[in-house]
Amino acid sequence: MNYWLVKSEPFKYSWEKFNEDGRTFWDGVRNYQARNNLKAMKEGDLVLFYHSNEGKEVVGIAKVVKEFYQDPTTEDPNWVVVDLAPVESLKKTVTLETIKSDERLKDISLVRQGRLSVMPLKNEEFDRIVELSAQ
Template sequence: MNYWLVKSEPFKYSWQKFNEDGRTFWDGVRNFQARNNLKSMKEGDLVLFYHSNEGKEVVGVAKVVRESYQDPTTEDQNWVVVDLSPVETLKKTVTLEQIKKDERLQNIGLIKQGRLSVMALKPEEFDRILELGNA
């Protein structure tokens, strides 16, 4: 099992809309490192859903339900998507501010590579954010 974090601006695609849809393909990634992370995702991997720009907080957990395939929004073969489904809404959101202040999360990609939209998480980072969100 691998762990990931994906970012979405809530006005473009919110956690609430994701829950209403029940499943979505994760498109619009146009960064090679983020694309490579999508390609590394396996069915069953867990994913933190982060509201970027507005809110700046982890709001829920999703899972990978289909591994990478050609992004249907472009003919450019460089870009892929994965299918995600929501798993649970956190009891309370975990803000970027909380993450930055937490000693156990100092090396998380969210801080080190703030502009990356799809990133891997270490199991202990994933678990710590869940702990903060379900406390």
């Protein structure tokens, strides 16, 4: 299993709306590195859902329920989506500030490549964020 983090601005698509929908395709990715990350996602992979701009915090866990296919919002074949479904809300959100101050997360992509909207996580990074949410 692989682990990922996806970012969404809450006013565009919030964790709450995602839970109401129960499933969504992850569209709007227009960065080649993020697109390549979408293509690498496999069904069953776990995904941290991060609210960017407002909040700047990890709020929940989702999973990949359908692997990449053509982005239905564009005819450009360069862009793809995956389907995600919510798994659970974190007991306590984990802020970017907390992540930045945690020695075990100092090399996480969220800090190193802050503008990337879809990024891989190491197993231990995923586990550490979940652990921080339970404290």
